[in-house]
Structure formats: C-alpha cells, structure tokens
Amino acid sequence: MNRRDFLISSLAAAGGVGLAACDDHGASNMPKAPMPTTGPDGRRLLPWQNWSGYQHALPAERLAPQDEEELAALLQHSPAPIRPVGAGHSFAALVPTQGSLLSLRNFGGxxxxxxxxxxxxxxxxxxxxxxxxxxxxxxxxxxxxxxxxxxxxxxxxxxxxxxxxxxxxxxxxxxxxxxxxxxxxxxxxxxxxxxxxxxxxxxxxxxxxxxxxxxxxxxxxTHKLKRSVWLEPLDQLLERFDELARQHHSFEIYYLPFCSSAVAIAIDPTDEPISPRGEEQDNDAVMQMKQARDWLSWWPGLRRRVLDLATQDFKPEEAVDLWYRIFPSSREVRFNEMEYHFDADALLPVFKEVRKRIEAQHHEEFFPIELRVVRGDDAWLSPFQGHEVSGSIAVHRYHAEDPLPYFADIEPIYQPYEGRPHWGKMHTLTPAQLAGRYPRWADFLAVRAALDPEGRMLNPYLRTLFGLA
Missing domain, CATH: 3.30.465.10 (Uridine Diphospho-n-acetylenolpyruvylglucosamine Reductase; domain 3)
Known part of the structure; x- marks a missing residue:
C-alpha cells in the first residue's frame, strides 16, 4: 500500500465518513431514465441515454440504414425530429428525440x-x-x-x-x-x-x-509519440504554462481541487523505442479524490494537507508508442461536463477566477479541471473561429451528482471574456449571446434553413438554441 492509499484508508478508519454521509451532493436531483413502454402501434419502445446517464429519450423509431439510398428515404419519411446518434458522449441535449434516432453504424471503415x-x-x-x-x-x-x-x-x-x-x-x-x-x-x-x-x-x-x-x-x-506525465506545484506550473505549451507538441494540465499540485501531460514526436503505457491509474485516482471529498469537504485545510501528502509519492511517467495508443485515455468514471473556449491570452486569468470560486464556495468538488490550448480555424460554428490560439477550461461533475448548481456558478465567470461553449458540453447561452460571439451565426442559420426548411433535424434543444422554439 503506497502513501496515498494509506492516507485515504486512514480517514475511513478514523470515522470521517460519518461526517459527510448526510449529504448526497445533489444525487436526488438527477433526472431518471424513462422506462420501456409501447408506442401507438403496440411495438415496444427502447429508451436511450447518453454516456453519463444525464440525457434520456424514448424515440418512436430507431434507424440504422444500410446505404445512402435508404438513408435518403428515411430522412424524408421517418418520424421527426430525426437525430443522429454516435457514442452518446455529448452532455448537451443534442440527441434526445421522441421521433427517430438514427445510427451510422453501417457507415464505417x-x-x-x-x-x-x-x-x-x-x-x-x-x-x-x-x-x-x-x-x-x-x-x-x-x-x-x-x-x-x-x-x-x-x-x-x-x-x-x-x-x-x-x-x-x-x-x-x-x-x-x-x-x-x-x-x-x-x-x-x-x-x-x-x-x-x-x-x-x-x-x-x-x-x-x-x-x-x-x-x-x-x-x-504515421509516427510514434512520447507521453510524459508529472506532478508539479500548481502555481509554478501556471507560471510555466505558456512556455510549456510552446515547447511541446501537445500539452495540458489538470488542476486537482484542494490540492497544491497539478498534473501536467506533454506529448511529443519521438524516435525512441516503444515502451507502452502501463495500466491506467486515472480512474482509481479520481475515486480516491472523491473519497477525500466525502470525508473532508467540511475541513478544506485538512483535505489539502491530506491530498498534498498523498501525492508526494507520485512518480513521473513516460511511455512511447504509436500515435493512436498515446493520445486517448480510458475514462471509466462517468461525469457531466461544461467546457468553454477563449482567446489563449485569457486562459490563465479566467482559470484563476474559476479556481478561487471553487475553493471558496464549492468544497463538494473533487473532479480535476482540465486546461488546454487549440489552434484556431475558420469553420462557422467552431468555438475556435477567429482565434490564432484558443484556450479551454473544462469543469466536470460526478455523474451521480447534480451538475447544474455548480455549472451555474462557474459559467458567469466566462461571460466577460466572450467565452464560447464546446457544443457537446452543457451551457446556457441564448441565441442572442451566441449570435454576438459567432460572426457567421446568421449565415449558418440561413444554410440550415435552406437545407432543412421543415426543421426535421431539430429537436426541442436545437430549436431553442437556434432561436426557433
């Protein structure tokens, strides 16, 4: 048992769990999935939910066309709204429909x-x-x-x-x-x-x-990549953030709430021999941070001390492998997420405000907060449109706990900076706000209306988002 496991286990033995057991952190407010039922024709309707379990639907039809000809016919004649579905990894209500759910599983390769x-x-x-x-x-x-x-x-x-x-x-x-x-x-x-x-x-x-x-x-x-992971004092890492982002092919940090250190991840091309990544540790670490929250949310100072001690034995990790084995990570602990993007110059000032708000008012939070940078582009609804480089901040909430109060408190911090949301993540921006932040918003809506004048692809969420509710 390493220091981290020992410290966390010691908290349980000391009886700290009883002090937080009365707080379900909003679990009772979470939406419940619809039960299977039958449609007007007596056929059984199968419920759908997204990866986190927050979004639900009971579609009248489930479609999986074999080719474009069948797809074209289904799009014209199936019950609307027709919503495409992939992995269900969006946290916004992009997919839910009482009409038709359409899978592209036969359009691969x-x-x-x-x-x-x-x-x-x-x-x-x-x-x-x-x-x-x-x-x-x-x-x-x-x-x-x-x-x-x-x-x-x-x-x-x-x-x-x-x-x-x-x-x-x-x-x-x-x-x-x-x-x-x-x-x-x-x-x-x-x-x-x-x-x-x-x-x-x-x-x-x-x-x-x-x-x-x-x-x-x-x-x-095709090429190999080297992935380096290390722990560093957060304030020191923030001072070096811009330097490290310029130095490395790919760079990001994870702020650990109520911990003095943060995790840094850098990825770079390499010719070194393959040395594969070991067993994924992130999921266990997140759940141990949850345990520390459960037992010590009432005493932030002690919680910080325990997490600082627990992370002292973190050893830097390195791995070399083919590119597609280095970029992705296993995400087995489910969550809901809100992510916003800004001009890169605003990233650190915004994050410092977010950190201050979390540590002052959100002692229930334990999920790491992710900071990244992305090159800009010119797609009309790209959150990175018009930026040379964008910065992004992603906040998460454990899937069994209500994310709305937390997100509602953090989201206003982003507005003076003209933040743009990740479209697959939760946000509350209005059509008027979006129109002010996307120079080609009206052009997009015009193309959408020309291609789908009857709004067959629009579920209630999209109608509201586009100002057509």
Whole structure:
C-alpha cells in the first residue's frame, strides 16, 4: 500500500465518513431514465441515454440504414425530429428525440486514401478508436486526437471535439471534404471549392443540416509519440504554462481541487523505442479524490494537507508508442461536463477566477479541471473561429451528482471574456449571446434553413438554441 492509499484508508478508519454521509451532493436531483413502454402501434419502445446517464429519450423509431439510398428515404419519411446518434458522449441535449434516432453504424471503415496528399476518406460512423489502425495501415496518422476515442467521426466533428496543442487544430479543421445527405434526400459533396458555404457550415453543424456519411481528412505520416506525465506545484506550473505549451507538441494540465499540485501531460514526436503505457491509474485516482471529498469537504485545510501528502509519492511517467495508443485515455468514471473556449491570452486569468470560486464556495468538488490550448480555424460554428490560439477550461461533475448548481456558478465567470461553449458540453447561452460571439451565426442559420426548411433535424434543444422554439 503506497502513501496515498494509506492516507485515504486512514480517514475511513478514523470515522470521517460519518461526517459527510448526510449529504448526497445533489444525487436526488438527477433526472431518471424513462422506462420501456409501447408506442401507438403496440411495438415496444427502447429508451436511450447518453454516456453519463444525464440525457434520456424514448424515440418512436430507431434507424440504422444500410446505404445512402435508404438513408435518403428515411430522412424524408421517418418520424421527426430525426437525430443522429454516435457514442452518446455529448452532455448537451443534442440527441434526445421522441421521433427517430438514427445510427451510422453501417457507415464505417476506410473508403479511400492518397499517399501523395496524405488524405483519407472514412465512413462517418467510424469510431475514433478504430481509425488509428486503419490509418496506420496505410502509413497515415491523425494530426491530433481527443483523449476519448469512443466517438464517431461524424459526432466528433459536429461538436468541434478537439485535443490539445498550440499548433494543433480540432478534428474538423483537418476535414478537406465531406458528403452530406439532407432531409430532402439530396446528396451534397462539399469542400472549400465545391459548395463552400455548405462546407463551412457542415464542418461543425450539431447534426442540424442532415447526415454526414463520409469525411475526408488531411493527415500526417504515421509516427510514434512520447507521453510524459508529472506532478508539479500548481502555481509554478501556471507560471510555466505558456512556455510549456510552446515547447511541446501537445500539452495540458489538470488542476486537482484542494490540492497544491497539478498534473501536467506533454506529448511529443519521438524516435525512441516503444515502451507502452502501463495500466491506467486515472480512474482509481479520481475515486480516491472523491473519497477525500466525502470525508473532508467540511475541513478544506485538512483535505489539502491530506491530498498534498498523498501525492508526494507520485512518480513521473513516460511511455512511447504509436500515435493512436498515446493520445486517448480510458475514462471509466462517468461525469457531466461544461467546457468553454477563449482567446489563449485569457486562459490563465479566467482559470484563476474559476479556481478561487471553487475553493471558496464549492468544497463538494473533487473532479480535476482540465486546461488546454487549440489552434484556431475558420469553420462557422467552431468555438475556435477567429482565434490564432484558443484556450479551454473544462469543469466536470460526478455523474451521480447534480451538475447544474455548480455549472451555474462557474459559467458567469466566462461571460466577460466572450467565452464560447464546446457544443457537446452543457451551457446556457441564448441565441442572442451566441449570435454576438459567432460572426457567421446568421449565415449558418440561413444554410440550415435552406437545407432543412421543415426543421426535421431539430429537436426541442436545437430549436431553442437556434432561436426557433
């Protein structure tokens, strides 16, 4: 048993658990999943929920077309709203519908590749975890990846899912072409040269324009990466943040609430021999931080002392492997999330306000807070649109606990900085606020109306978001 395990276990033995047992941290306020029922025709309706369990739906139809011809027919005639679904890893209510839930599980795989241009065309239903071996087999690699690889390509680009790195864009920024089937049954091939306005809108579309069936990505040669993880005093790490972000191919930090240290992760190309990552430790560490919260939320000073002692034996970790085995991590502890993006110059000032608010008013919080940087791009609804470099802050809440009061207290901190939300994460911005932060907001809405004038792809959440409720 190491120091961390011993200290946490000692708290339980001392009886500290009894002091916090009366607080369920909002668990009783969480929404409940609908029970299976039957539709008007007597068929059983199967409930759907997202990965965290927060979003639920009881769709009238579940669709899984085999090809574009069948997809086009279903989009025209199935019960609306029609909502595409991938891994269900969005925390916002993008998917829930009482109409039709549409899966792209039959639209996967590597369709074509070009060694000279380093491009590859993939089915939009391909999971990111499956993309790695496919591309590596033809000598290519994604330039960047998010740290969760269960999403489909279509879902990832629709929500502007991203990794981290000053010179690395979000996944949609590497899209050079895509194929879109509209609710009217039209099939549109688009790129920067062909149907450019549809392309600018469709790269980040929230699944509101139709259904993307194929995506062409600009890639890089396959390569190895070295991942370095270390613990460092938070204040010292913040002073070095900009320097480290410029120095490393990929860099991020995780602030551990009520701990004096933070976790730093750097990823860089390497020619070193392969030395695979060991067993994932993050999930156990998060649950041990939860234990410390459960027993010591009433005494923040002691909690900090215990966490500081518990983290003293953290040994730096290094691993070398093929790119697709280095970027992603296992995320077995479920949560709900709110993430906002700013101009990179605002990242650290905003974070310092967030940290101050958490440590003053949110002793119930234990989930690490993630700080990243992302290269800007020009997709109309990209949160990084118009920025040379964006900074992002992601706050999380344990899946069994109500996230709304916590998120509602943190979100106002972002507004003076013109923060833009990650589309797959929870937020409360109004159409008027969004229109003020996205220069091409009205252009996007015009393209959406032209492609889906009847609003067949719009569930109640999207109607509200676009000001059409």
């Amino acid at each position: 590597l369709k074509a590749h070009d060694a000279a241009s380093l491009t590859a065309t993939l089915g939009a239903g391909t999971r990111l975890g499956d993309v790695g071996p496919m591309l590596d087999g033809v000598g290519q690699a994604l330039a960047n990846m998010p740290d969760i690889d269960s999403q489909t390509i279509a879902g990832a680009i629709a929500t502007a899912t991203h990794g981290t790195g000053r010179a690395l864009g979000a996944l949609h920024s590497y899209v050079t072409g895509l194929r879109l089937v509209t609710p009217r049954g039209e099939v549109i091939d688009c790129s920067a040269e062909r149907n450019p306005e549809v392309f600018a809108a469709a790269r980040v579309s929230l699944g509101s324009l139709g259904v993307i069936t194929e995506v062409t990505l600009r890639n890089v040669p």
